[in-house]
Structures are given as structure tokens and as C-alpha cells.
Amino acid sequence: MSLWVDKHRPNSLNKLDFHKEQAAHLKKLVNSGDFPHLIVYGPSGVGKKTRIMCLLRELYGSGVEKLRIEQHNFTTPSKKKMDISTISSNYHIEVNPSDVGNNDRVVIQELIKTVAQTNQLETSSQKSFKVVILTEVDRLSVDAQHALRRTMEKYMATCRLILCCNSTSKVIPAIRSRCLGVRVAAPSIEQIGQILQSVCKKEGLSLPLELATKIAKKSNRNLRRALLMCEACRVQQYPFRPDQEVTEPDWELYLKETANLIVEQQSPKRLLEVRARLYELITHCIPADVIMRGLLQELVKNCDGELKLEVVQSAAYYEHRLQTGQKAIYHLEAFVAKFMAIYKRFFEEGIADLF
Amino acid sequence: MHAFLKGGSAALERAKEKSASSSGDKEEPAKKTRQVPWVEKYRPRSVDDVAYQDEVVAVLKKSLQCSDLPNLLFYGPPGTGKTSTILAAARDLFGPEMFRNRVLELNASDERGISVVRDKVKRFSQHTASGTRPDGKPCPPFKIIILDEADSMTSPAQAALRRTMEKETKTTRFCLICNYVSRIIEPIASRCAKFRFKPLSEETLTKRLLGICEKENVSCDDEGIKALLRTSEGDLRKAITYLQSASRLKVEETITEADINEIAGVVPDEVLDDLIMICSSDSYEKLDTGLRGLINDGYSASQVITQLHEKLIEKEDLTDKQKAVIFEKLAVVDKCLIDGADEYLQLMALFTTIMHQICHG
Numbered sequence: 108m109s110l111w112v113d114k115h116r117p118n119s120l121n122k123l124d125f126h127k128e129q130a131a132h133l134k135k136l137v138n139s140g141d142f143p144h145l146i147v148y149g150p151s152g153v154g155k156k157t158r159i160m161c162l163l164r165e166l167y168g169s170g171v172e173k174l175r176i177e178q179h180n181f182t183t184p185s186k187k188k189m190d191i192s193t194i195s196s197n198y199h200i201e202v203n204p205s206d207v208g209n210n211d212r213v214v215i216q217e218l219i220k221t222v223a224q225t226n227q228l229e230t231s232s233q234k235s236f237k238v239v240i241l242t243e244v245d246r247l248s249v250d251a252q253h254a255l256r257r258t259m260e261k262y263m264a265t266c267r268l269i270l271c272c273n274s275t276s277k278v279i280p281a282i283r284s285r286c287l288g289v290r291v292a293a294p295s296i297e298q299i300g301q302i303l304q305s306v307c308k309k310e311g312l313s314l315p316l317e318l319a320t321k322i323a324k325k326s327n328r329n330l331r332r333a334l335l336m337c338e339a340c341r342v343q344q345y346p347f348r349p350d351q352e353v354t355e356p357d358w359e360l361y362l363k364e365t366a367n368l369i370v371e372q373q374s375p376k377r378l379l380e381v382r383a384r385l386y387e388l389i390t391h392c393i394p395a396d397v398i399m400r401g402l403l404q405e406l407v408k409n410c411d412g413e414l415k416l417e418v419v420q421s422a423a424y425y426e427h428r429l430q431t432g433q434k435a436i437y438h439l440e441a442f443v444a445k446f447m448a449i450y451k452r453f454f455e456e457g458i459a460d461l462f
Numbered sequence: 463m464h465a466f467l468k469g470g471s472a473a474l475e476r477a478k479e480k481s482a483s484s485s486g487d488k489e490e491p492a493k494k495t496r497q498v499p500w501v502e503k504y505r506p507r508s509v510d511d512v513a514y515q516d517e518v519v520a521v522l523k524k525s526l527q528c529s530d531l532p533n534l535l536f537y538g539p540p541g542t543g544k545t546s547t548i549l550a551a552a553r554d555l556f557g558p559e560m561f562r563n564r565v566l567e568l569n570a571s572d573e574r575g576i577s578v579v580r581d582k583v584k585r586f587s588q589h590t591a592s593g594t595r596p597d598g599k600p601c602p603p604f605k606i607i608i609l610d611e612a613d614s615m616t617s618p619a620q621a622a623l624r625r626t627m628e629k630e631t632k633t634t635r636f637c638l639i640c641n642y643v644s645r646i647i648e649p650i651a652s653r654c655a656k657f658r659f660k661p662l663s664e665e666t667l668t669k670r671l672l673g674i675c676e677k678e679n680v681s682c683d684d685e686g687i688k689a690l691l692r693t694s695e696g697d698l699r700k701a702i703t704y705l706q707s708a709s710r711l712k713v714e715e716t717i718t719e720a721d722i723n724e725i726a727g728v729v730p731d732e733v734l735d736d737l738i739m740i741c742s743s744d745s746y747e748k749l750d751t752g753l754r755g756l757i758n759d760g761y762s763a764s765q766v767i768t769q770l771h772e773k774l775i776e777k778e779d780l781t782d783k784q785k786a787v788i789f790e791k792l793a794v795v796d797k798c799l800i801d802g803a804d805e806y807l808q809l810m811a812l813f814t815t816i817m818h819q820i821c822h823g
């Protein structure tokens with residue numbers, strides 16, 4: 108038994124639930140027998156990967172669904188050995204080069220170039236090109252992106268790249284200018300509601316509209332999350348009730364509590380407690396930037412006008428340092444301390460003004 | 463035994479027949495026309511075709527006449543024809559047959575660490591090239607090493623080039639290509655003739671694009687061309703790629719401004735106007751929902767910043783001081799985004815600054 112998310116994943120461009128116009132465009136693109144390099148971008152959980160797989164299926168037929176996992180070994184110029192796993196079919200290969208961290212350039216240089224340089228033997232019966240899917244391109248180092256540039260042009264005849272990322276801000280302009288951008292926007296709340304209902308129908312369940320809307324709102328327009336939440340609700344209680352509680356992930360609740368602790372009291376002792384809680388979150392693999400965003404969202408609720416500005420500015424400041432720095436906890440803690448200082452000063456000034 | 467041999471020969475004959483018939487079959491299916499990206503298809507073949515870079519072309523032509531070249535350093539923004547120019551020049555110099563063994567092209571997709579510079583480049587540059595072609599005609603007695611995207615070479619690797627460049631001038635010319643001349647170390651830069659490639663002018667772009675439209679039978683209205691000019695910012699490659707992508711998406715339909723904008727990922731004007739309106743309402747919550755919507759729609763923050771800059775600079779109800787404060791923040795945010803900071807937080811910081819400036823500044 109698989110999760111609903113996987114079970115009801117559309118597998119052809121016709122079956123996609125939203126952005127139908129875009130799907131039609133993509134279909135036209137593929138039907139002409141050829142397409143340029145693509146860069147598919149959009150927030151997470153909106154079906155970028157689904158769209159890519161649909162596209163490939165349209166292009167090559169059902170053969171793309173026979174997947175195998177392969178291990179590739181590389182040696183860096185500095186004689187360091189590493190391996191990376193790829194998912195491939197006869198027609199495409201999918202790699203996440205950022206898996207190997209700093210050495211992603213070598214992967215691009217070795218793996219992609221080898222794939223790109225190999226010609227298809229029988230061009231009369233199949234397409235003359237293979238497809239390479241690179242995921243999380245926004246986490247590629249700049250070096251690796253530079254290495255992609257010329258490869259993309261030189262081996263256009265034998266290979267098409269599909270790049271997949273959350274945001275194009277971190278992709279260098281030289282690559283962006285070589286690709287056709289496909290923006291996948293998040294579905295609207297109503298669309299998510301409809302999809303949830305249709306999925307439930309397929310499962311033989313009935314989902315009241317109120318609950319569907321409630322889940323959709325909680326999901327922040329993230330379809331994957333909405334489906335998971337919906338399934339969680341099903342496990343919790345069936346038949347559904349319109350006023351049913353939608354459970355949020357427990358780490359989010361934990362984060363909210365942490366934020367409340369910060370607002371309650373500003374002292375070195377509290378800072379220590381907060382640090383312990385932050386460590387707890389980090390050890391559970393919650394990304395630091397998600398923690399930062401969650402904290403900000405909760406903290407700002409307790410501030411007024413002027414203060415909000417200051418808090419947002421410092422959150423942005425510390426998050427930037429977090430990205431360039433080494434250890435996340437320093438910067439998270441610095442942000443908490445900064446907030447405490449700002450908040451306390453604001454209150455003391457307020458009290459001083461009273462007298 | 464005899465029968466066996468006979469059988470064997472018969473089998474052989476059959477095999478022969480088969481191969482004959484199959485080879486006959488092979489000729490039938492017409493060779494599929496390879497789809498070439500227009501960028502490659504319309505790459506200039508000779509130096510004369512290079513668009514807009516008049517000074518560079520003039521110098522190159524002069525040196526082609528006396529079939530000698532200095533060491534070259536080309537720099538300029540992407541899509542202005544740097545790689546095309548040197549490839550075209552090399553083709554003019556050597557002709558298509560000799561091109562292969564006289565030109566070594568290394569780009570960022572090749573390993574270019576210090577060891578490669580020491581081994582591969584040095585060895586290639588030490589070979590002597592003859593002054594005559596195989597058919598006896600004279601040709602320039604040197605080879606060309608093209609180091610494309612040289613700004614991504616490490617500085618030790620660049621330093622290793624220094625002496626090689628000087629020592630091998632008899633047999634080898636170097637051509638370095640980069641976007642930012644400041645990333646090339648001074649000793650290398652001083653050994654080369656520097657040429658700046660400027661972003662292409664609107665007329666040149668229009669002329670080229672219309673030419674391609676005509677040859678490829680693509681219809682594109684005036685607004686579409688204007689949108690291409692605006693989004694490409696003088697980058698011909700970008701413009702051509704967008705044009706080709708659009709033509710693939712809209713088979714046999716006229717390409718309009720909206721198509722180009724969607725492909726280029728341009729944020730619609732209304733969305734930005736809305737955000738600026740929200741900023742003047744001084745409500746944090748509204749701004750928060752607005753920005754989340756923007757990010758959920760998948761627009762990239764860097765694009766938002768670029769367009770916001772254009773919008774705000776013309777906005778008349780802001781004083782110069784307010785603009786200065788906002789643009790300073792804009793610059794900071796831009797840097798942070800390049801460093802990989804979170805888009806939501808950075809945009810939030812930027813927009814709260816704008817809000818503060820509009821309402822309280």
C-alpha cells in the first residue's frame with residue numbers, strides 16, 4: 108500500500124489537475140518531436156517532478172517508468188573518492204549533484220558529459236537524444252553551474268537537460284538564458300480543495316467541503332502537504348466531520364511553543380532553554396531556514412508597527428549569515444538574543460514614557 | 463563433409479543476400495533532420511557576420527589580413543558574441559580542415575586546474591605548427607588555445623599560464639574569454655590585447671531577430687519583439703533562445719508579448735503595483751499575505767528586485783532620500799540572495815523598508 112501522494116500521482120499530461128493550459132503547451136512542445144533545455148521552477152510540493160515525468164512519458168512512452176538505481180564512482184582531481192546514486196531508465200537519467208556537496212562540479216564534468224557525449228545508436232526508431240534531469244539546481248555551486256554552460260550548447264544534439272529548482276535566483280543568468288523557463292505556480296486553495304475531494308472520491312471516501320478547505324488553507328498551497336494531511340485525517344477519524352481538527356506536524360507546534368517562550372520572558376536563563384529547544388529541532392532534521400521563518404512568523408504577531416520592521420530586518424540579516432556561515436545554531440541563537448534585546452528595550456521605553 | 467561445405471556456402475550466400483537487402487533497406491529511411499538550436503544555427507560563420515562589435519571586428523580583420531594575431535582577452539556580458547567571434551576568426555584563419563588540430567578549446571566544463579594548465583596546455587602549446595597547409599598553400603604558423611569562461615579559473619591556474627604564454631608566442635596564441643575582466647589576474651591581462659564586447663543595441667537585435675523570424679517562418683508581432691528586447695537586455699543568445707522557445711510553444715501562431723513574458727519569467731506589472739499599493743497601506747499582515755502569494759506563484763526574487771528597481775526609480779511621490787534608502791536596502795538584499803539567503807525573509811526585509819519609507823519616511 109502506498110501513500111495517496113504517490114498512488115494518485117497523474118502520469119500523463121492530460122491528467123494533470125491544474126495549470127492545464129501550461130500542460131497543453133508542454134504537450135505541443137513535445138509533440139513537435141524536440142524541445143529545448145528546460146528549467147522548471149516553483150515552490151515545493153506543486154508537482155514539478157510530476158510534470159517532468161509526465162512530459163517524459165509523453166515523449167518516450169511507458170518505457171520511462173522502468174527505473175533502476177545505479178551507483179557511480181568518481182575520483183576528484185584531489186584523489187578523493189565519492190559515489191553518487193542516479194535513477195535512470197533507458198531514456199533518461201536523474202541526478203541530484205548537490206548530494207556530493209562541494210564536489211558537484213566533478214559530477215557535472217564527468218557524468219553529464221559522458222551521457223551527453225554518447226550518441227544513440229539507432230536514431231531511426233527512437234529519439235536522437237537522451238534526457239538528463241538535474242534536481243535542486245539552486246543548490247549547485249557556481250563552479251558547477253559554469254561547467255554546465257558549454258556542455259549545454261555543445262551536446263545539444265544528443266542530450267537535453269531538464270533542470271528542476273525552487274527558485275531561479277540562485278541559478279546563474281548564463282544558464283537561465285539557455286533554457287526555456289517553465290514556471291509552476293502553486294495551486295490555489297480552491298484547486299487544492301477540489302483535488303482533495305476527487306482523491307477521496309477515488310478512495311471511496313466522502314470529504315466534506317469545509318474540511319477540504321480547512322486542510323487546503325493549512326497546507327500553505329502545498330499540494331503534497333495537503334494530501335499527506337488529508338491522509339493523516341483519514342487515519343485519525345473516519346467518517347470525516349466538517350469540524351474535525353486538522354493535525355499539524357508536531358514540530359510546528361513545538362516551534363510555536365518555543366516562540367511563545369521567547370515572548371514570555373527575556374533573560375539569559377530563558378535563552379538557554381530556547382537553545383535546548385532549537386537543538387532539539389535541528390537534531391530532528393528541520394532545516395534552519397524553516398525554523399527561522401517559523402520563529403519570525405510567530406514572534407511578529409506580538410509586535411507592533413515599528414518593532415515589526417526591526418525584527419524582520421534582523422531575521423533577514425541573521426538568516427543570510429546562517430547561509431554563509433558554518434553552524435546553524437549560532438545564528439538562530441543570535442537572532443533569538445537580538446529579538447529579546449529589541450523586545451525588552453521597547454517595553455522598557457514604553458514604561459519609561461508612562462512616567 | 464561435402465554437404466556440410468555446401469550448406470555452409472549456401473548459408474554464406476544467404477547471409478550475403480540478407481546483408482545486401484538490409485543495406486538496401488538502410489538507404490530508404492531519409493536521414494532525420496537534426497533539430498539544431500537556432501543559437502547554433504545562426505552563429506556567425508565568419509568575422510564579417512559578427513554583429514555590432516565594430517572595433518573588435520576591425521582589429522581582427524586587420525590582423526587576419528596579415529595572418530597574425532596578438533594574445534586576446536575578450537570580456538563582456540553574456541550573449542554578446544565573444545565565443546562566436548574567436549571561433550569565426552579561427553575558422554577564417556585555418557579553414558574547416560585544419561581547424562580541428564590547430565585549435566584547443568577549453569571551457570569550464572573541462573577540468574582546468576593547475577595540473578591541466580601545466581600538462582595539457584603546455585604540451586599543446588609546445589608543438590610547432592607548420593606554415594603551410596597539406597595542399598601547399600601558406601597558412602599562419604601558430605595554433606590557438608581558447609580558454610572560454612576564464613573567470614572561473616583559479617588564480618594559481620592563471621598564474622601557471624603566465625610564463626607559458628610568453629615563452630610559446632612563436633607557436634601559440636591564447637584567447638581568453640570572460641564575463642568579468644576583474645577576475646583575470648593582472649599579469650595575464652597585461653599580456654593580452656583587451657577587447658570589450660558591449661551589449662547589443664536595440665536596432666541590431668531587432669534586425670537579427672526579424673531576420674531569423676523570416677527564415678524560420680515565425681510570425682511575431684511588434685509588441686513581441688519589443689518584449690524580447692526588454693527581457694534580453696542586449697543578450698542576443700537569450701533573445702534567440704526565447705524566440706525559439708516561444709515558437710515551439712506556439713506552433714504556427716503569432717508570438718505575443720504575453721508569451722515572451724511568461725517564458726522569461728517576468729513578474730506581471732499588476733502584481734508589483736499591487737505590492738507597492740499594499741506597502742503604502744502600512745499593514746504588515748497584508749504585506750505578508752501578498753508576498754507569500756508572490757513566492758507561491760513561483761516568481762523568482764531576483765526578477766522581482768530587478769523589476770522593482772525600474773518601477774521605483776520612476777515613482778514620483780518618493781523623495782530622493784527615500785529612494786536612496788530603499789535602493790541601498792535593495793543592493794544589500796540582492797547580495798544576500800546571491801549568497802543563497804532565504805527569498806521570503808529577504809523580500810520581507812526589503813518590502814518592510816519600502817513600507818516604512820513610504821509611510822513614515
